[in-house]
Amino acid sequence: xxxxxxxxxxxxxxxxxxxxxxxxxxxxxxxxxxxxxxxxxxxxxxxxxxxxxxxxxxxxxxxxxxxxxxxxxxxxxxxxxxxxxxxxxxxxxxxxxxxxxxxxxxxxxxxxxxxxxxxxxxxxxxxxxxxxxxxxxxxxxxxxxxxxxxxxxxxxxxxxxxxxxxxxxxxxxxxxxxxxxxxxxxxxxxxxxxxxxxxxxxxxxxxxxxxxxxxxxxxxxxxxxxxxxxxxxxxxxxxxxxxxxxxxxxxxxxxxxxxxxxxxxxxxxxxxxxxxxxxxxxxxxxxxxxxxxxxxxxxxxxxxx
Amino acid sequence: xxxxxxxxxxxxxxxxxxxxxxxxxxxxxxxxxxxxxxxxxxxxxxxxxxxxxxxxxxxxxxxxxxxxxxxxxxxxxxxxxxxxxxxxxxxxxxxxxxxxxxxxxxxxxxxxxxxxxxxxxxxxxxxxxxxxxxxxxxxxxxxxxxxxxxxxxxxxxxxxxxxxxxxxxxxxxxxxxxxxxxxxxxxxxxxxxxxxxxxxxxxxxxxxxxxxxxxxxxxxxxxxxxxxxxxxxxxxxxxxxxxxxxxxxxxxxxxxxxxxxxxxxxxxxxxxxxxxxxxxxxxxxxxxxxxxxxxxxxxxxxxxxxxxxxxxxxxxxxxxxxxxxxxxxxxxxxxxxxxxxxxxxxxxxxxxxxxxxxxxxxxxxxxxxxxxxxxxxxxxxxxxxxxxxxxxxxxxxxxxxxxxxxxxxxxxxxxxxxxxxxxxxxxxxxxxxxxxxxxxxxxxxxxxxxxxxxxxxxxxxxxxxxxxxxxxxxxxxxxxxxxxxxxxxxxxxxxxxxxxxxxxxxxxxxxxxxxxxxxxxxxxxxxxxxxxxxxxxxxxxxxxxxxxxxxxxxx
Numbered sequence: 001x002x003x004x005x006x007x008x009x010x011x012x013x014x015x016x017x018x019x020x021x022x023x024x025x026x027x028x029x030x031x032x033x034x035x036x037x038x039x040x041x042x043x044x045x046x047x048x049x050x051x052x053x054x055x056x057x058x059x060x061x062x063x064x065x066x067x068x069x070x071x072x073x074x075x076x077x078x079x080x081x082x083x084x085x086x087x088x089x090x091x092x093x094x095x096x097x098x099x100x101x102x103x104x105x106x107x108x109x110x111x112x113x114x115x116x117x118x119x120x121x122x123x124x125x126x127x128x129x130x131x132x133x134x135x136x137x138x139x140x141x142x143x144x145x146x147x148x149x150x151x152x153x154x155x156x157x158x159x160x161x162x163x164x165x166x167x168x169x170x171x172x173x174x175x176x177x178x179x180x181x182x183x184x185x186x187x188x189x190x191x192x193x194x195x196x197x198x199x200x201x202x203x204x205x206x207x208x209x210x211x212x213x214x215x216x217x218x219x220x221x222x223x224x225x226x227x228x229x230x231x232x233x234x235x236x237x238x239x240x241x242x243x244x245x246x247x248x249x250x251x252x253x254x255x256x257x258x259x260x261x262x263x264x265x266x267x268x269x270x271x272x273x274x275x276x277x278x279x280x281x282x283x284x285x286x287x288x289x290x291x292x293x294x295x296x297x298x299x300x301x302x303x304x305x
Numbered sequence: 306x307x308x309x310x311x312x313x314x315x316x317x318x319x320x321x322x323x324x325x326x327x328x329x330x331x332x333x334x335x336x337x338x339x340x341x342x343x344x345x346x347x348x349x350x351x352x353x354x355x356x357x358x359x360x361x362x363x364x365x366x367x368x369x370x371x372x373x374x375x376x377x378x379x380x381x382x383x384x385x386x387x388x389x390x391x392x393x394x395x396x397x398x399x400x401x402x403x404x405x406x407x408x409x410x411x412x413x414x415x416x417x418x419x420x421x422x423x424x425x426x427x428x429x430x431x432x433x434x435x436x437x438x439x440x441x442x443x444x445x446x447x448x449x450x451x452x453x454x455x456x457x458x459x460x461x462x463x464x465x466x467x468x469x470x471x472x473x474x475x476x477x478x479x480x481x482x483x484x485x486x487x488x489x490x491x492x493x494x495x496x497x498x499x500x501x502x503x504x505x506x507x508x509x510x511x512x513x514x515x516x517x518x519x520x521x522x523x524x525x526x527x528x529x530x531x532x533x534x535x536x537x538x539x540x541x542x543x544x545x546x547x548x549x550x551x552x553x554x555x556x557x558x559x560x561x562x563x564x565x566x567x568x569x570x571x572x573x574x575x576x577x578x579x580x581x582x583x584x585x586x587x588x589x590x591x592x593x594x595x596x597x598x599x600x601x602x603x604x605x606x607x608x609x610x611x612x613x614x615x616x617x618x619x620x621x622x623x624x625x626x627x628x629x630x631x632x633x634x635x636x637x638x639x640x641x642x643x644x645x646x647x648x649x650x651x652x653x654x655x656x657x658x659x660x661x662x663x664x665x666x667x668x669x670x671x672x673x674x675x676x677x678x679x680x681x682x683x684x685x686x687x688x689x690x691x692x693x694x695x696x697x698x699x700x701x702x703x704x705x706x707x708x709x710x711x712x713x714x715x716x717x718x719x720x721x722x723x724x725x726x727x728x729x730x731x732x733x734x735x736x737x738x739x740x741x742x743x744x745x746x747x748x749x750x751x752x753x754x755x756x757x758x759x760x761x762x763x764x765x766x767x768x769x770x771x772x773x774x775x776x777x778x779x780x781x782x783x784x785x786x787x788x789x790x791x792x793x794x795x796x797x798x799x800x801x802x803x804x805x806x807x808x809x810x811x812x813x814x815x816x817x818x819x820x821x822x823x824x825x826x827x828x829x830x831x832x833x834x835x836x837x838x839x840x841x842x843x844x845x846x847x848x849x850x851x852x853x854x855x856x857x858x859x860x
Contacts (some may be wrong), residue, residue, distance in 0.1 A: 032745025034453070037374070039763075041782035043455050045469060051450040078540070081367040082521020091542070103360070155578050253575050255543030268745050 012285045019281045020069065020274070024062055027273055033244045034078040034268040052078065054270075065274065073153070074278070075271035079264070085275035088260065095166065096249070096256035099175055100242030107241075108178035108234060114184070115191025116218065122196065130188060132145060137185030146178040146251040166254060179245055183237050190233060194226040224260075227298050235291030239284045318338050349844075352550050354561035354859030358840070360576040360588035363852060364543045364569040368523045370508040371444040374452035376764070376851040378801055379505045381567055383852050385697025386508035386533040389418050389437070389683045390489070390499050394559070394856035398846035399503045399768075403432060403532070414462075418487040423643050425553040426511060427529075427536035434481035436532075440509040441489075450598040453506045455741045456766065460501055462490040489639030494804030500767040505852075506550075508533075534560045534856055543569055548849060561844060561857045580604075580837050586860065587845060589839040589853060593649045593717070607822045608847045609662045611771065612764035612832035613655055616725075617786035621758050622827065624705065626785075629697035631824035634708075634758070637732040638689035639683050640726050644830045647720045654681065657821055658777075659770045659813075660831035662849045666806035669769050675814050678821035679828070694733050712760040713747040721829075722760070751785045761785060764851060770813045771800055774836035788825040 016192060034217040035048040049055045054203035068075060153159045153174060162170055186254050198204060199222065246258040257276060264272035295302045306429060362377035370382050383392060391402030401407070404418040424432040444451050445458040459465030459707075464477025478490030491498065501507075510522075518528045523746035533550035534556065546567040546570045550560040568585055570576045574590040577595050591599055599605035618625040625631060644652040653661070656677035664672040677844050680686055693702075699705040710726060712718040719741060726737035753760050763783070765772040775781065778797055779789040796816035800809045820826070834847055844857035 030746070031749040032743075032747075033749070036745065037452075038450060039456070039783065041455050043782070044452055047447050047454070047468065048450050048452070051448070062417050080364070080367070080368050081372060082519070082524045084540070123792070150578060155581055158582055160583060161579075161582065251575075253571050259571065266744070303338045 006293075008289055012282075012289075015285060016278060016281055020066070021062075021277060023274060023277045024065065027268075027270060028058055028061075030268070032135075032268050033054060036268075050071065064245075069278070074208055074275035077272045079267045079269040079272070085271050089257065089275060089279055092255060092257045092260060094247060096253065096258055097242055098236075099172065099179065099254065099256065100164065100245060102172060103176045103179035103241050103245075104178055104183075104234070104238050105260075107184035107237075110180075111184040111187025112191050112230075114188040116195060116223075118188065118192045119195035119199070120218075128190075134185035134188045137181045138189075140181070142178050142182065143247045143251060145181055146174070146248055149174045149178060150251065175245075175248055175254060178251075179241055179248050183233075183241065187230065187233065190229055192225055194229055195222050198225045200223050229297075231291060231294050231298055235287055235294075239287045242283065256301075312731060317625045322728065330390075348560055349859040351558050351560055352563055353823055354563055354844070354857075355375075356566060357562045357587070357855050357858045357860070358566045358568055358585045359853065360568050360570050360573075360579065360585045362758070362781070363571055364787055367471060367520070368540075368546070369520065370383060370505050371449060371451045371453075372520065373505065380852045381546060381548075382505040382508060382533075383848075384533060384535045384565065384856065385529075385531040385537060386505070386510075388505070388508040388524060389420075390503035392848050392852070392854060394854050395846060397846055397852075397854060399499050402503075403437075403509075413496065414488045414491050416491065417482075418489070418496060420487060421555065422485065423555040425555075426532050426534065427551045427553055429553055430530075430833060431509075431687045432509065432532045433484045434487035435484070436509040436511065437487045438479050438481040439512045441479045441507065442474050443510070443515075444506055451506070451740075453504075457501070457504065457506050460491055460493075460495055461500065462492050465494060467506045470627075477752075493802055496804050496809060497767065497769045500769055502766060509660070535565065538564065543631045545569060558574045559857070560608045561661065561859045562855060565855050565858075577837065579841075583839075586842045587836060587837045587838040587853070587855070587858075589834055589847075590651075590778050593651055593835075595836070595837075596649055596651070599837050600850060604837050606836040606838055607651070609849045610764065610832040610834045610847045611662050611768060611772075612762065613658055613660050613828050614762045614830040614832060615655070616829065617657060617751070617756070617759045617829035618788075618824075618826065619754055619759075620786050620788050621754065621839060622757060623755060624697070624699070627697050628822075628824050629693045630699070631827070633690045633694035633697065633733060634729065634735075634823055635679065635827035635852070636686040636693070637728050638827065639728055640679070640829055641681075641683065643721055643724055648717065648830065651833060651835045653833055655828040655830050656681065657817060658799045658816055658826060660772045661764075663768060663770045663773075665770075666808045671813075674810075675817060679820075688746065690732055699735075704732075705735045708735060708737040709757045710737050710738055710760075711742065711747070711750065711756040711758070713744045714825055715740045718760055754785065754787060756785075759785065761826070762832070766850065768849065770810075770817070771797070773815055774813060774820070777825055786826060788820070788823070790819055790823055790825070793819040793825075 032033065035045055035278050046055065076084050077088060080088060114130050114134070118127040121127045133268065136239065148282045160174060166172060204217060204221055207221055245256065246262050249258040250262065260272065264276060315441070339588050344554060361380050362375070365378045365381065366375060368378055370386055373379060373382060387402045389402055389404040390399050392398070392727060393400050403420055405421045406419045408417045418510060420432070420434055426432055436517050442447050445454050445464050447454070447468060447470050455465065456466045458468050463476050466472035467474050467477050480488045482488050488585065493739050497502065497547045509532060514522050514528055514530050522528050522539060524542070526537045526539045529540065531551070533535065534551060534554050535731050536551040538549045540546045547564055549564045550557050554560070566578070567709060573588065573590055574591045576585060577592050579585045580588050591605060596605055611763060618631050620626055640654045644650065644654050656679045657672065657675065659671055659675070661670060661672045664669045665674055694700070694702065710722055712722050720737045726739060729735045729737055750756060751761070763773060763776055769774065777784045777788050777793060779794050793816050796812045796819060800812035800816065803809050803812070838845065841860050844859050846854045848854065
């Protein structure tokens with residue numbers, strides 16, 4: 001376990017280094033720049049570049065950046081004047097994370113229940129209804145669902161506000177549904193098919209023959225086995241939902257990191273692009289690490305190496 | 306005194322210009338409601354106008370007057386700050402603000418402002434000429450990194466040299482002679498300097514506040530000290546900026562809203578939803594696709610804007626180096642279709658590069674005085690285009706290379722590009738390849754001249770035609786097509802070196818004539834500002850430069 005953690009740590013450092021370096025150079029290859037606008041004169045451009053050290057040769061900029069990064073300083077945002085990148089992440093990540101975690105919990109919770117209910121009622125009406133909904137849930141992209149929900153509940157019915165993002169608990173309902181619909185549907189289908197695989201196996205028949213109660217069979221024998229593919233899916237899904245709510249944040253006007261990520265690229269806000277990329281890479285690494293640990297908890301036969 | 310009369314005259318004519326611009330809006334947009342703003346009903350009491358909620362953009366880059374370069378930032382600044390001049394709250398014309406009088410030297414080069422005795426910052430400290438000296442130097446100082454340093458600095462003695470770092474900032478031609486006397490030495494005569502000085506980058510900030518808190522001083526309402534009609538009550542990034550009347554402002558008795566919330570939203574579609582659910586009272590721009598429904602509800606408004614949507618030709622590349630080719634391409638375009646169908650009447654047909662709403666020495670519209678360089682008769686234009694192309698050696702488009710038309714990625718610009726390409730094919734028999742680039746990439750490509758024909762646009766910074774024509778000076782930084790004609794430069798310089806408005810305007814008319822007869826660019830449409838505003842909201846107005854004024858707004 002300790003050697004696993006150490007190995008993973010060095011792996012993570014290497015991954016982060018590669019991510020930093022690649023992003024830094026790719027970002028600079030893309031034409032355009034943070035201070036270019038319809039009206040900036042070349043003089044202004046030169047002066048602004050000088051102020052932010054962008055007039056230096058690219059390798060010097062890289063060394064300067066990495067040097068600051070080692071001290072935990074992600075620099076200042078060019079397009080949010082007066083804010084450092086660290087401040088922006090500290091302020092915006094909790095918003096994305098809170099919404100994301102609620103969506104993750106909701107998709108696992110509802111996905112597992114729906115999947116189990118479908119499997120237990122195989123080929124009956126309930127099963128078909130759940131499968132129908134989950135097929136739609138997987139195939140309708142979030143930005144369409146989100147727009148539709150806003151139109152219905154904010155614009156037509158006026159139940160929720162279109163602008164007051166996450167201002168009150170009920171404001172969470174639409175973004176959480178939008179964010180979790182796809183993964184919930186996927187989990188429901190995953191759980192259903194895993195249960196159906198397990199349900200016909202010999203050890204379940206044995207358990208039934210022994211007179212083990214239905215609840216206990218589901219909980220102790222079936223779910224335990226169904227969890228392994230679930231954990232495999234939930235790991236990347238969590239990282240994706242927490243960091244990947246770009247369009248959902250834009251649609252619901254949620255001031256989270258996702259929207260900043262898109263904007264930073266559009267406006268060539270170099271320090272913000274770097275900061276967010278590094279932060280998200282770190283997040284994915286941490287989530288993957290947790291997933292690996294969880295594998296071992298779920299299935300003791302798996303060895304961490 | 307003479308100056309005051311001039312200012313007053315200008316103010317009147319600004320109003321006329323605004324109304325004139327809107328009048329044209331009406332012709333092209335029969336169903337649209339036009340006008341500066343709905344006429345106010347019973348004048349409400351100061352501070353009794355209720356909480357006005359407005360949308361103008363997402364979270365601003367900055368609300369620091371010297372560092373701002375955006376139109377939405379300027380809207381917030383004209384509420385929170387005030388300069389030597391201010392925009393009249395009813396019609397956006399220019400009037401004296403913090404200055405109570407101005408004395409102009411005989412050569413027109415020294416402007417001495419006497420400040421009012423009753424002007425105060427929101428924390429009660431007096432506003433002094435020293436604040437102005439500090440702020441104007443801060444604007445031009447290369448260390449500040451202000452985006453408008455050159456554009457604004459070049460009017461002031463040594464301004465250009467300071468921005469280049471050749472001369473220390475202390476030698477900039479501004480000086481506080483005492484607490485209430487601010488002397489500005491200009492780099493050359495500038496008869497329209499009040500139009501420049503009313504620009505929000507010239508509004509003062511407080512030295513002690515900026516120095517203690519850095520560039521982020523404005524992000525915290527506690528350190529947000531301003532001298533305008535309003536003061537900041539709270540600022541939350543990505544949420545809103547709330548301002549309330551500033552009790553220390555001398556004219557606070559005329560400020561109507563109880564408070565204004567500038568709500569930051571991601572785009573106009575979200576703003577539209579918010580508008581429909583009553584969460585904002587006014588928003589700009591209105592999403593084009595929703596205009597019909599807004600019009601039905603009397604919630605759609607158009608106000609003139611001083612800007613032009615045009616095409617740049619790369620004049621250094623054949624065949625676009627030939628004025629006849631440029632003429633043919635320009636005249637073959639159906640501008641009415643672009644403005645009315647593609648842009649759904651949120652644009653006006655352009656007949657020259659300087660749009661409607663600019664005022665000349667007599668207070669008349671510069672465009673009306675100069676006439677149309679591009680006829681509104683499209684059928685006649687088509688014939689003229691075909692003749693010009695034949696004369697250039699490409700009868701019926703024979704032998705003409707495929708045009709590469711470049712625009713920045715956007716559904717609207719793409720639709721415009723398609724319409725233009727179709728006109729060129731139908732009228733001239735020329736094929737066009739459409740190339741789109743993401744905004745940042747496009748800016749760079751266009752700047753370095755990596756295009757044949759490219760979409761372009763320019764919104765003027767002050768109400769003077771030179772603000773548009775300056776683009777086309779030889780070697781100018783925004784002259785993307787590298788248009789160059791010594792005669793144009795000669796006329797332009799003549800206008801820049803005279804303090805006599807009549808001489809200046811004549812020179813600018815001449816310069817425009819040279820440019821347009823060279824077909825140095827293809828003006829297509831004039832910009833208009835589109836608003837969605839609740840019919841209940843009264844008393845708001847807008848400056849043709851793009852800033853909305855809510856000082857007198859009430860519900």
